[in-house]
Amino acid sequence: MSQAINPKGARKYVAGTRAADWAGDYLGSTLGNKVLVAVTGLSLAAFVIGHLAGNLKMFSGRESINAYAYFLKHDLGVLIWVARAGLLGAFATHVALTIRLKLKTRAARPIGYATQKSAQASVQSKFMLSTGLVILAFTIFHLAHYTFCVIHPVEVNGVLVDYSQLTHKGKHDVYSMVVYGFSTPWISAIYVATQVILFLHLTHGLTSSLHTLGLLGRRFTPVARLAAYGFAGLVLAGNLTIVFAVWGGWLTLPSDVTAL
Amino acid sequence: MKFTIKVWRQKNRTDAGRMAEYAVDGITPDMSFLEMMDQLNEQLIKAGEEPVAFDHDCREGICGSCNMMINGQAHGPERGATTCQVHMRSFRDGDRLVVEPWRAAAFPVIRDLVVDRSAFDRVIQSGGFVGVNTGGTPDGNAVPIPKVDQDRAMDAAQCIGCGACVAACPNASAMLFLSAKVGHLGALPQGQPERKARVKTMVAAHDREGFGHCTNIGECEAACPKEISTEFIMQLNRDYITSALSAVVRG
Ligand code: HEM
Ligand code: FES
Numbered sequence: 001m002s003q004a005i006n007p008k009g010a011r012k013y014v015a016g017t018r019a020a021d022w023a024g025d026y027l028g029s030t031l032g033n034k035v036l037v038a039v040t041g042l043s044l045a046a047f048v049i050g051h052l053a054g055n056l057k058m059f060s061g062r063e064s065i066n067a068y069a070y071f072l073k074h075d076l077g078v079l080i081w082v083a084r085a086g087l088l089g090a091f092a093t094h095v096a097l098t099i100r101l102k103l104k105t106r107a108a109r110p111i112g113y114a115t116q117k118s119a120q121a122s123v124q125s126k127f128m129l130s131t132g133l134v135i136l137a138f139t140i141f142h143l144a145h146y147t148f149c150v151i152h153p154v155e156v157n158g159v160l161v162d163y164s165q166l167t168h169k170g171k172h173d174v175y176s177m178v179v180y181g182f183s184t185p186w187i188s189a190i191y192v193a194t195q196v197i198l199f200l201h202l203t204h205g206l207t208s209s210l211h212t213l214g215l216l217g218r219r220f221t222p223v224a225r226l227a228a229y230g231f232a233g234l235v236l237a238g239n240l241t242i243v244f245a246v247w248g249g250w251l252t253l254p255s256d257v258t259a260l
Numbered sequence: 261m262k263f264t265i266k267v268w269r270q271k272n273r274t275d276a277g278r279m280a281e282y283a284v285d286g287i288t289p290d291m292s293f294l295e296m297m298d299q300l301n302e303q304l305i306k307a308g309e310e311p312v313a314f315d316h317d318c319r320e321g322i323c324g325s326c327n328m329m330i331n332g333q334a335h336g337p338e339r340g341a342t343t344c345q346v347h348m349r350s351f352r353d354g355d356r357l358v359v360e361p362w363r364a365a366a367f368p369v370i371r372d373l374v375v376d377r378s379a380f381d382r383v384i385q386s387g388g389f390v391g392v393n394t395g396g397t398p399d400g401n402a403v404p405i406p407k408v409d410q411d412r413a414m415d416a417a418q419c420i421g422c423g424a425c426v427a428a429c430p431n432a433s434a435m436l437f438l439s440a441k442v443g444h445l446g447a448l449p450q451g452q453p454e455r456k457a458r459v460k461t462m463v464a465a466h467d468r469e470g471f472g473h474c475t476n477i478g479e480c481e482a483a484c485p486k487e488i489s490t491e492f493i494m495q496l497n498r499d500y501i502t503s504a505l506s507a508v509v510r511g
Contacts (some may be wrong), residue, residue, distance in 0.1 A: 001477060026504040030387035030433075030473035031463050105472035107433035108365050114266075114279060115332035115358050119428070123477060126430065208476040211490070214498035218491035 006245045014080040030104065033097045038209035040094040045202060045231070047087060058251060059242075062168065062175035069174040095136060102129050125208070131201040138194040145181065152187060154180045161259040168258070179253045182246035195239050202232035261287040261348060264356040265300055267312055270369050275393050279358075292334060294326055296346040296348055297359075313372040318361045319344040321417040321485060322399030324420030327371055327427070334424035334483040342422065342450060342485040355415060362423050364432040377450065380421050381470040384467035388441045390450045416444035418486035419507035428483030436480035438466050439496035440488050446499055456503040463500060 016141065026032045054072075057065040072080060145151040149163035157164070163180065166173035182188045206228035210216050216224050245251045262285045270277030291299075296318055301311035306494040315325040326343040330336035336346040351357065361369050364463045417440075425436035442459050443450030451458075474493060481490045 022504075022507055024420055025460065026500075026507065030467050030471075031497065031500050032504070034473055035497070042503055050362065052354050078308075101473045105431040105433070108470055108472035109430075110365055113329060113332060113363055115362055117332035117486075118328075118430070119333070121430070121477035121479050125477040128475070151292075209475040210492055211447055212474075212497055214494045214501065216494070216497075218489050218494060221490075 022068075030101065033101055034212050036209045037094060037097050037101070038212035040090040040097075041209050042206050043090045044087075044094060045206060047090075048198070048202075048235055049231070052235055055242055056238060058175065058178060059245070062173070062254060064174050065178075066168055066171045066173060070171045073172075085201040091139070095132070098132060100131060112160075122204055125204040128201065128204060134194060134197045136203060138190070140191065145187070146177065149177075152181065152184065156257055156259040159259065165259040166257065167260045168254075173257065175251075176254060176257045178242070179246055179251055183253070184241045188243050188247070191243055192240060195236050200234045202235065203228050206231055261264050261289060261347075261351075262289060262352040263296070263351070263354070265359060266361040267358060267373070268361055268369075269310075269312070269372055270361075271371065273368055273370055282383075289347065290320070291348045292344055293328070293330070293348065294344045313370075313374050315374050316344060318375050321345045322420060324422030324485075327362050327422055327424070328375075329358075329362065329376065329427055334362075340381065340485055340487045344421075345450045345485070350434050351403045355447050363426040364423075364426050364471065366432070366434070366471050367423060367426065375423075377421070377423050378469070380423065380434070383434070383438060383462060383465045384441060385453065387447065387462040389454075389507075390445055390448075392450070403449050405449060413444050413447035414494055416440040416447065416488065419444070419488055420486060423484060424483045424485060425480035425488075425492040426471060428479045429472065429474075430477070430479065431475060432471070433480075433495065434466055434471040435474040435493050436484060436488060436490065438462055439490075439492035443492040443495050443498060447497070451460060453471060455499065456506055459499040460507075462494075 054068060057068050068087075076083075118126075122242060132210075141151070146163070153162050154161045155161075162175040164172065167175050168176070182191070207224045209222070210224045210228075211221075242251070262282060262283070264283055266279050266281045268277060269280045279404045282300055282304070287296050287299065294314075297312065306313050313411060314449075315327060317323040317325045319326070321342045324342065326335075327434075328335070328343045330343065330346070335341060335343045337350050338346050352421065359373065359508060362375045362377075364375075367375040367377055369375050406431065419437060419440035421437065423434075423437070426434045428434055442462055445458065446455050476490070476493075478490055482487060
């Protein structure tokens with residue numbers, strides 16, 4: 001009986017390095033992590049502006065926003081789940097990597113200075129993790145409040161109902177739900193406060209991500225900062241307008257609110 | 261001029277260390293900060309105490325060894341200056357000066373104000389070089405290099421590796437140093453063959469040494485005695501992303 005002696009193994013392609021090595025080397029480094037933080041951060045920012053555009057339908061009337069919400073939930077089919085998965089993935093990656101980087105960075109300076117003066121770092125740049133964690137907590141609250149409707153029962157025609165039961169012309173009455181929400185001082189206070197926090201996060205975050213991705217040269221940093229303030233300001237002003245419109249009586253509760 | 265010097269004293273790598281306060285007198289405004297430290301040390305030696313250990317060599321701002329955190333600022337209050345280039349006229353008579361060593365896990369304190377910056381050497385060894393032909397001396401200017409590229413390379417090559425960027429960075433990141441080294445070689449034709457591999461291995465070496473990550477806040481460029489711009493960090497990021505993408509395409 002003869003047996004082939006084949007010390008190098010069978011004839012087939014053997015990879016020198018694997019795709020996982022690429023990911024580990026390039027994405028696993030502090031710089032790779034930063035690039036992922038920037039890309040997910042920019043995606044979340046794109047979502048935020050899209051979300052704002054949807055929210056502003058409050059001003060084009062009850063039927064308009066209700067129809068828009070209905071469209072998102074029922075007419076998009078599988079796409080809504082793709083979008084949700086992408087959003088959740090981006091959010092989770094962003095949070096996990098920023099926490100990982102922060103822990104590494106903390107280990108990079110175990111003994112601090114007795115005095116340290118900063119020269120040109122913005123205040124918000126030093127509180128990115130804190131403002132981020134507030135946004136995380138707020139996002140959970142926001143979902144519980146307007147998506148799962150478990151925070152704030154309201155009285156409609158003498159019966160205590162949750163938001164999901166509000167109905168208008170066979171559709172979920174998102175319009176009345178929002179007015180109910182922002183007519184409640186403590187709830188509005190949470191929304192206003194976190195919009196300011198988000199503004200701070202975005203002003204540094206957007207400038208920073210343009211740097212991280214190397215998209216603008218140093219001489220354009222003031223332009224990047226201006227753009228970041230503009231974008232973040234738009235988000236802040238847009239979202240707060242809705243809250244203030246409810247307070248000011250511009251958006252009011254319809255007389256025919258019904259709950260199913 | 262009179263000063264109160266509050267300075268870090270640490271016997272060796274393992275000693276816990278502490279701040280100590282000394283008074284110095286008879287300082288003239290045109291003394292450099294290091295000369296003031298020399299005077300403090302003479303005073304300590306006369307009193308039978310250990311002098312404060314600090315690194316220094318050129319005393320003209322080119323070697324990058326005179327590293328001190330003065331009142332919370334790397335190399336003290338003057339723009340674009342190393343500690344040896346800072347003069348006592350930058351301070352007010354009677355000031356209390358807090359003097360500390362660079363603080364970073366990658367820069368362990370050896371003694372008093374002296375830290376071990378060999379982490380930088382290892383980062384350089386990992387990729388801060390170019391391949392050259394052996395044989396006869398090449399003609400000068402045989403490789404044409406556009407003026408802007410020369411200038412850019414020279415701007416980056418100003419880095420003296422002092423570590424002020426690490427010291428000033430709240431994250432103890434060495435990105436400015438790293439980007440100056442990668443950017444200096446990457447700006448020149450001679451640096452092109454290794455360009456994509458260099459940025460990858462040098463970033464990996466940077467991380468291995470335990471430096472933190474860059475949060476794009478610009479403390480480093482403000483602290484840099486050679487005023488190297490964070491433009492080079494952006495260039496580093498571009499090079500890194502290019503290297504990653506080309507590694508996907510080319511296997
Ligand atoms: C609407 C949600 C969010 C948006 C739009 C957003 C956006 C951004 C952007 C654009 C950046 C800049 C990336 C870079 O520096 O390159 C960033 C950084 C950061 N984000 Fe967020 N973020 C959000 C939520 C969060 C949350 C929930 C956390 C909680 C941990 C967080 C923590 C951070 C931290 C710590 C940084 C700074 C990273 C660094 O400086 O290295 N963010 N964010
Ligand atoms: S002693 Fe050389 S730079 Fe100061």
